Each structure stands twice: as structure tokens, then as C-alpha cells.
Amino acid sequence: EVLKSCSGKFHPIQQFMYFDSLESLPKSVELTEESCRPIGSRYDGQIAVFGKDFQNKIADFREFLVGAGAIGCEMLKNWAMMGLGTGPRGEIHITDMDTIEKSNLNRQFLFRPADVGKLKSETATAAIERMNSGMKGKVIAHQDRVGVETENVYGDAFFESLDGVTNALDNVDARKYMDRRCVYFRKPLLESGTLGTKGNTQVVIPYLTESYSSSQDPPEKSYPSCTLRNFPNAIEHTIQWARDLFEGLFRIPAENVNTYLREPKFVEQSLSQGTRAKEILEGVRSYLVTARPLSFDECITWARFKFEEYYNNNIQQLLFNFPKDSLTSSGTLFWSGPKRAPDPLVFDCNNDAHLDFIITAANLHAFNYGLKGEIDREYFRSVLSMIEVPEFKPKSGVKIQVQENEAIAPLAADEKELQEIINDLPTPSSLAGFRLNPVDFEKDDDTNFHIDFIAAASNLRAMNYGITPADRHKTKFIAGKIIPAIATTTSLVTGLVCLELYKIIDGKQKLEDYKNGFVNLALPFFGFSEPVSMQKFKYHEVEWSLWDRFDVEGDLTLQEFLDYFKNVHELEVTMLSADVSMLYSFFMPKKKVEERKTMRMSQLVEQITKKPIPPHVRALTLEMCVNDRSGEDIEVPYVRLVIRK
Known part of the structure; x- marks a missing residue:
């Protein structure tokens, strides 16, 4: 709140705010004037509140920190200041398999530019040993990720030697795995997370509270499929559509081809998918037979046909089904309210937005097949000038989903049609050793065409519907689901976790002594509740x-x-x-x-x-x-x- 006030940009709290953590004070040791007297130690401030005997308990504690990212770094700094694990019995284990990237430096404060490329766990350990020489030899850095495959490393003996576990993880699967291990070994777990200005902390105590996996968050907000497919009205809709298109063109078909070549029962399993069988098998046939490129020029042709399909033909079909002056059954204009009437795009190789789509799509398609790409715009123009695109004629009887709850079943393919597709597929043995390269979305590499394709595809669709296009930066922000990590949120959340850690070290056994925290610094909102009791x-x-x-x-x-x-x-x-x-x-x-x-x-x-x-x-x-x-x-x-x- 002080930082907000100093910024002159954000509004700080203008009221009294009461906060205490009296439950963090120890009950297991007696606090007297004598035990809280300074002893000429770096921990005198902490001893003044918690007493000398409790300081010894902090020093003799054995904790396991899972993750050395933003929360992990801040946590280790706090522990170094507290003197956690510095006693004769004490110990801190820390694991993180990642190396330091440049983008980590703005919020993971134990790392410096010279550390880029080094292991997070080892670098963080060295940093806190410099902060507090009492930590030397007391922090053990691991590089093994936690999971079933490392239970020989983090096994019975390892967990039985611990007093507690603190999660500093960035994904739900790893959190759930650590939660299961803590329940199995009956160890207290401190869980926390941040999302922009939001943060939460949860304390899990054996025989007292529910575990992390006992409850789950509501599902993420998603857009109705009919809005994405036919009636977008915001740039977020077109970006999500382009993100789905990326998966449907460059990852899923390539993975299906590889599975077909590897798994003898692929066709049989695909046929059991009901109405999706045709889509899956058609994709494999297209990528292996009918649209398999042998040169980069053929990738350009493929991209040009895709442009026509998505930005002209499909739009013409939509307007054929629902002309701009069509009315609903209640007599109102169909294209009104959130529904924007689209216009088809006519391809122009001198329009940069059109050419960007062709360049990115052709290069990603070439990557699927291991063909060498090209970025020279003049070369693209010369190839495009020789491509003839057939004129589109809208079809009658095409069903288009208008409402989210309106189920439009894909047209079931008849047996004969499916059999024709299967007959066209080459036998896997005739393509021994052949594999496609599926494209896994990676937002942070600016040379791989991923964000460039999504930006181009999204902006062309935005032009169809009269939506203001977004620049590459905004597209990356939305498509990559990037939420800025803020150092102040991290420091607040780890501070709250450490207040709960004092209680665990003290061995408190009353539910009302512990607090789960929920904060949003933007509002600002600070909420605390007792943990949910375990179900009996x-x-x-x-x-x-x-x-x-x-x-x-x-x-x-x-x-x-x-x-x-x-x-x-x-x-x-x-x-x-x-x-x-x-x-x-x-x-x-x-x-x-x-x-x-x-x-x-x-x-x-x-x-x-x-x-x-x-x-x-x-x-x-x-x-x-x-x-x-x-x-x-x-x-x-x-x-x-x-x-x-």
C-alpha cells in the first residue's frame, strides 16, 4: 500500500486496517523477559518476540521446499532471515529442475544476469548462504523434479526425516502429487500461489484439516463454441479461434499421423470415436496422401487455399445461410446485438496482413514435414501469382450452430465413405521411419512463427467481422495466457506462509490457530479463514x-x-x-x-x-x-x- 501511495498512480487504502497474527506466538515454550532479552545475535529481533527457546526450535526444524521460482526465492530469503534449519538438527532441502532464464530476473530476486543458464536450486542456495553464513552446509540443493519417477530419491527415508513441506510450484499436477505424498507420510504442507495481484495461502495439517486436493477451483472462463466459430464480437474471440486453429493445423493432425504409423489399432480406435472418426481419418489421409507437400512451394499453395477456406469461403457460406437482411423467428434482425455480420476477404498479396498469414502458415506446415522454410516476401509473391484458386459456390443444407445449447451433430459419414478414406491410407510399413514433427505451442521464442501465425490468423478474422485488430504484443499476452507476475504479491504471500510456519514449528493442534489467506492487492482485499476441517x-x-x-x-x-x-x-x-x-x-x-x-x-x-x-x-x-x-x-x-x- 505504501508503494501504491508513492507511485502516484494507484490508490492506497484510506482507512484503518487491522491485522494480527497472535496465533503465531509460541505456546510450547514460556515467554519471559529473560528468554526474550537480546543475546547479541542476528536473530535478536525475532528473539524479542518469540524467545530464545523458540529460536532454537526454528533452527532445528527440517523443511523441504519444492520449487525455486518466484515464491521459492522469496521463501528462502525469509528462511535465511529467520534462521530456519541452521541448528545442529536443522536442514533445508530444496528442489527445482529448471535453469535460470532472463525473464526470471524481474521477480526471482536471488538471481542476477550472470546466473542465466545456471540451475535455480544451486544458485538460490548459494545466494542465501551469502545472506546468512549460518545456512552454509544446511541447505541441500536437488535437481530432480518431484513425481512417481523420482520416488527412489524422495522415498520413505527422505520424507520420514522431514518436519514439513512447503510448495512453491507453478502447476496443479505437481501440487496434487506433493499433497498425496504429504498425506501418505502425514507431514504438514504449506501451499501458496499468486496470479497477478491475487494470492492465496493454504495450510494442511495432519489429522486436522482437509488436504489441498480435497477441494478444487471453479473452471476457467471459456467462450461458447458458437461464438468462436461463427459470431465473434471481440478480439479475445478471434485470438482464441486462431489458437485453436494452430492446434488443429500444426499439432493434432501430425500427432494422429505418427500414432497411425506407430499403433496397429489406430484405425480401429478412431472408428470407435463415432462422428469424429471421419474428421480424424480424413486428417491423416490429408497429411499423408492428398495434401502431403514435397516442396516448400507446395506449402505456400496449401497456405493460400487455407486463407481462401477460412476468410472467404466459410464467410460466404455463413452469409448464404444467414443473409445480412435475414430475420429471426420473432421478426428481429438476425445480425444484431452481439452478432456482427461478416464480410469475406479477397486475397491480395500486396496486403501485409494477408501475406503474413501465408508466410507463417507455410513455414509451420513445412516444419511438420521437415522441409526448409523461407521468409523472403518477394519469393512468396512470385509463387502466389501462379496459384489458381477455384471459385466458391455456397452449398444448401449446411447446418450452422447459432446457440451454445444447440447441438449440431457432425454429418455421420457412411460406411462406404469411411472405407474409401481407410483404403487411401498407405500401409505404415511402406513409410517405415517416416514421422511428422508436431508443433508444440511455445510463446516465448520469437523466431518460431507461433505467435506470428496466431496474430495473423486472428487479425484476418477480426477484419472479417469489423473488430479492431490487435498487435503482436497483445496477441501474445492473450494467446499465451500471460498474467504479469508481481514481486509485491509474491512477498506478501510468502510472508503469510511464514506466519503459518511459526505455528507448525510450535506444534499447534487447534484448527482455529491456523489461517488460510486470500488477497487481491488491486482492490485491495485481504481475507482470512480457518482451514476447512477434514471430512470424517x-x-x-x-x-x-x-x-x-x-x-x-x-x-x-x-x-x-x-x-x-x-x-x-x-x-x-x-x-x-x-x-x-x-x-x-x-x-x-x-x-x-x-x-x-x-x-x-x-x-x-x-x-x-x-x-x-x-x-x-x-x-x-x-x-x-x-x-x-x-x-x-x-x-x-x-x-x-x-x-x-
Whole structure:
């Protein structure tokens, strides 16, 4: 708020704002005048509030930081100031597989221009060791991403040595994975995120709160498909349309071709897609047979035909179905309100906007086939002058979606038509070694034509509909879903996380002691709530939550396992699975069940998955369907079966 005031551009708060975090004060140690007295240490300010004994607890804490980006850097700086992990028992582990890019420097303050290209985790570690020499040898940098494939690195011994985990991640999948690991190992998790001026913090405490994955955000705003396809009225609509076109021309068909050449059952699987079968197989035929270019000139021809299809023919067809003077059933003009009547574009190779589309589309199409591209505009003009484009005649009976809830099924292809397409496809063996290069959208490389194509395609559509075109910068901003990262949001969010970390170090066990934070610096809005309590379930007289499980020691046989639950917990196991493999079910053939009952669980898992259990795995995670005493199907926790000590 002070920065806003100094800027002279933003309006700061003009009222009293009350904020406290009295719950962060320790209860596990006694605060006396003596314990809060300065001791000539760099932590005297913190000791004055929390006391010397609590400072020792902070120093002896063992924390794992996942991610060393914007939030990660700010978090490490705070921890260096707090002295976290600097004691005899203390330790900080940090992992990030990324290297530093130039664009990181404006908000990841532990990095300098000379660090570009270096590993984030190692550079951040060196930076905080310079800030606080007490951190030397106490911070361990890793470069392994967290995931199933690195559970040999971040395994049982690693997690059991930790006191807590802090996420500083930028994607939901990694957050959910870390959430599952923290629930499994019953470790407190501090979660946070920022989006422009918005930020949030969440604290996850074993046996107290719900976990990160227990709730989810509402879906992102999306535009109705009929608006994008036929009735755009804002530049955002045409940019999203161009972004979808990019995928549909340069990524999806190329991936389908590669799958066809690699997977023998591709045609069979495509036919099971119902009305989409024709679109998929037609795309493969087009990219392999009918429109496969052998030279760059043919890529230019392809791009010229695409221009005609999208900006002239389709618009003519739309106006044929709905002429500019057509009325709706209620007698009002069809082209009114948000619906703008379009005009077809007549191609002109001297119009830069038209030529930009041809250059970018031809180069991306050439990339699909591994052909050498070209950017000389005169060369393009000379090739374009020789291309003859057939005149378009609108067709009757073409259905066009007008309302979002109006389902217009793609015309089902008849068997004969589909068979013709399949017959035209070359056999994969005749193209051994041939593969297309799918284009994966990358907004930050200015030489790859990706943003240039989307800008050109979007602006031509904007011209069709009389929408003001957008420059390349704005197009990149919208198509790349870029939300500026603001250092002040990051610093506020990490400060709130550290206030919760004090509570975890103190071992607080009351829900009301913890706070989840929600902020928006633009409004400004600061909201705090107690975390949501964990949901409780029940079987027989036993209450359980997501933090509970059955811990079973020993590599039992299947029969011993079934007997254990029958005799000890009065539960009849009807189905048992490990990950996606079914180990046992009541409807299995009797002979198979009898065979499996004598096998040890580890043996059974290895036989069904056809893979050995990795040596670092100490326990199997099993899911069960069970019946209770009265034969009713009930929900129970998962099973952790320890097979190795």
C-alpha cells in the first residue's frame, strides 16, 4: 500500500486496517523477559518476540521446499532471515529442475544476469548462504523434479526425516502429487500461489484439516463454441479461434499421423470415436496422401487455399445461410446485438496482413514435414501469382450452430465413405521411419512463427467481422495466457506462509490457530479463514479421515490378508487392487482365486504388473472394496502393507 501511495498512480487504502497474527506466538515454550532479552545475535529481533527457546526450535526444524521460482526465492530469503534449519538438527532441502532464464530476473530476486543458464536450486542456495553464513552446509540443493519417477530419491527415508513441506510450484499436477505424498507420510504442507495481484495461502495439517486436493477451483472462463466459430464480437474471440486453429493445423493432425504409423489399432480406435472418426481419418489421409507437400512451394499453395477456406469461403457460406437482411423467428434482425455480420476477404498479396498469414502458415506446415522454410516476401509473391484458386459456390443444407445449447451433430459419414478414406491410407510399413514433427505451442521464442501465425490468423478474422485488430504484443499476452507476475504479491504471500510456519514449528493442534489467506492487492482485499476441517467417515464404530489407513506389517499371502481383515476388523474384502491392477475380486474364476490365495502380496503384484517392485519401495498401497458385518458395501481407508523393513 505504501508503494501504491508513492507511485502516484494507484490508490492506497484510506482507512484503518487491522491485522494480527497472535496465533503465531509460541505456546510450547514460556515467554519471559529473560528468554526474550537480546543475546547479541542476528536473530535478536525475532528473539524479542518469540524467545530464545523458540529460536532454537526454528533452527532445528527440517523443511523441504519444492520449487525455486518466484515464491521459492522469496521463501528462502525469509528462511535465511529467520534462521530456519541452521541448528545442529536443522536442514533445508530444496528442489527445482529448471535453469535460470532472463525473464526470471524481474521477480526471482536471488538471481542476477550472470546466473542465466545456471540451475535455480544451486544458485538460490548459494545466494542465501551469502545472506546468512549460518545456512552454509544446511541447505541441500536437488535437481530432480518431484513425481512417481523420482520416488527412489524422495522415498520413505527422505520424507520420514522431514518436519514439513512447503510448495512453491507453478502447476496443479505437481501440487496434487506433493499433497498425496504429504498425506501418505502425514507431514504438514504449506501451499501458496499468486496470479497477478491475487494470492492465496493454504495450510494442511495432519489429522486436522482437509488436504489441498480435497477441494478444487471453479473452471476457467471459456467462450461458447458458437461464438468462436461463427459470431465473434471481440478480439479475445478471434485470438482464441486462431489458437485453436494452430492446434488443429500444426499439432493434432501430425500427432494422429505418427500414432497411425506407430499403433496397429489406430484405425480401429478412431472408428470407435463415432462422428469424429471421419474428421480424424480424413486428417491423416490429408497429411499423408492428398495434401502431403514435397516442396516448400507446395506449402505456400496449401497456405493460400487455407486463407481462401477460412476468410472467404466459410464467410460466404455463413452469409448464404444467414443473409445480412435475414430475420429471426420473432421478426428481429438476425445480425444484431452481439452478432456482427461478416464480410469475406479477397486475397491480395500486396496486403501485409494477408501475406503474413501465408508466410507463417507455410513455414509451420513445412516444419511438420521437415522441409526448409523461407521468409523472403518477394519469393512468396512470385509463387502466389501462379496459384489458381477455384471459385466458391455456397452449398444448401449446411447446418450452422447459432446457440451454445444447440447441438449440431457432425454429418455421420457412411460406411462406404469411411472405407474409401481407410483404403487411401498407405500401409505404415511402406513409410517405415517416416514421422511428422508436431508443433508444440511455445510463446516465448520469437523466431518460431507461433505467435506470428496466431496474430495473423486472428487479425484476418477480426477484419472479417469489423473488430479492431490487435498487435503482436497483445496477441501474445492473450494467446499465451500471460498474467504479469508481481514481486509485491509474491512477498506478501510468502510472508503469510511464514506466519503459518511459526505455528507448525510450535506444534499447534487447534484448527482455529491456523489461517488460510486470500488477497487481491488491486482492490485491495485481504481475507482470512480457518482451514476447512477434514471430512470424517465411519465403518462399524471406527471413525476415520483421509489421514487414516490400515498399516499391515509383513508380506502376507492373499489368504492371510483376507483372513486378517475378516478376523481383526470384521470386514469381508470383495475387491482388492494395487494402483490399476486388480489383485482379487469376488467374481474372479474360482481356479484363479485359489492360485492367488497362496501367493505373497509382493509376488502377486509382480506377476500381474509383469514388473519387479523397485528396491526402494518398502510398502505397497492397496485399495479395497469391503462388506461390513451386515453384508453392506462400505467405504474404508486404504492399506499400507509393509513388505520390506
